[in-house]
Amino acid sequence: MRITGNMINYYFVCPRKLWLFSQGLQYEEENENVQLGKLLDTGSYKDKRKQVMFDGTINIDFLESWKVLHEVKKSRAVEPAAIWQLRYYLYYLREKGIPVEKGYLDYPKLRERVEVTLNDEESEELGNIISDIEKTISQEISPSVEKKKICTKCAYYEYCFV
Ligand code: SF4
Numbered sequence: 001m002r003i004t005g006n007m008i009n010y011y012f013v014c015p016r017k018l019w020l021f022s023q024g025l026q027y028e029e030e031n032e033n034v035q036l037g038k039l040l041d042t043g044s045y046k047d048k049r050k051q052v053m054f055d056g057t058i059n060i061d062f063l064e065s066w067k068v069l070h071e072v073k074k075s076r077a078v079e080p081a082a083i084w085q086l087r088y089y090l091y092y093l094r095e096k097g098i099p100v101e102k103g104y105l106d107y108p109k110l111r112e113r114v115e116v117t118l119n120d121e122e123s124e125e126l127g128n129i130i131s132d133i134e135k136t137i138s139q140e141i142s143p144s145v146e147k148k149k150i151c152t153k154c155a156y157y158e159y160c161f162v
Helices: 005-013 015-022 032-042 079-095 120-138 149-153 157-161
Strands: 052-054 058-060 062-064 068-072 102-107 112-116
Touching (some): 005 079, 005 120, 058 068, 058 079, 079 120
Parallel strands (some): 068 102
Antiparallel strands (some): 052 058
16 A cells, blocks of 8 residues: 555544545645645745655655755644654655655745654654554545544535535
C-alpha cells in the first residue's frame, strides 16, 4: 500500500479526510487554501525551488544538496501534522539509503521556519502511524463526520456538511 506524505498529514488532521483522500476523492484544486499554497509555489520560492517527487509517493518542495528538505506551508494552523509529514519524508528517504539530515517547515508569509529532525523513537512511532493509516484506508465505510475547527477550511467541507 502506497502511503503518501498527504496521508501522513491527514492522519493527524482527520481520519475521515484521510479516508476520502485515499479513495481518490480529491477536491484539492478547488480549495482556496490549496490555491494559496500554489501562490507560494510561484512567489517567494520561485527561484530556488526544486520540487522532487520520489516513487510517486513523496513530493518534496525542495531539497538542498540532498541533505536538507524544505516543506513550504502558509500557516501554522496544523503544525503537528506538518511536522510528522516532514518526518515521514526523512524516514522514507533514509529507508531508501539517502542520508538526509533534517528538514525545515518554511512559513514565508510569517517569515518563520521550524527545524524538524527524526530520532529513533520517532521512526518507531512512524511505523505505528503507517499501520494505523493502512487500517483506516482499508475500511469499506468512511469514518464518521466529526465537527472540528479545521472543517470550514477543509476541501471536503461541502461533502461532509452541505
Ligand atoms: S470537513 Fe471536517 S470532518 Fe469532513 S473531512 Fe474535513 S476535517 Fe474531516
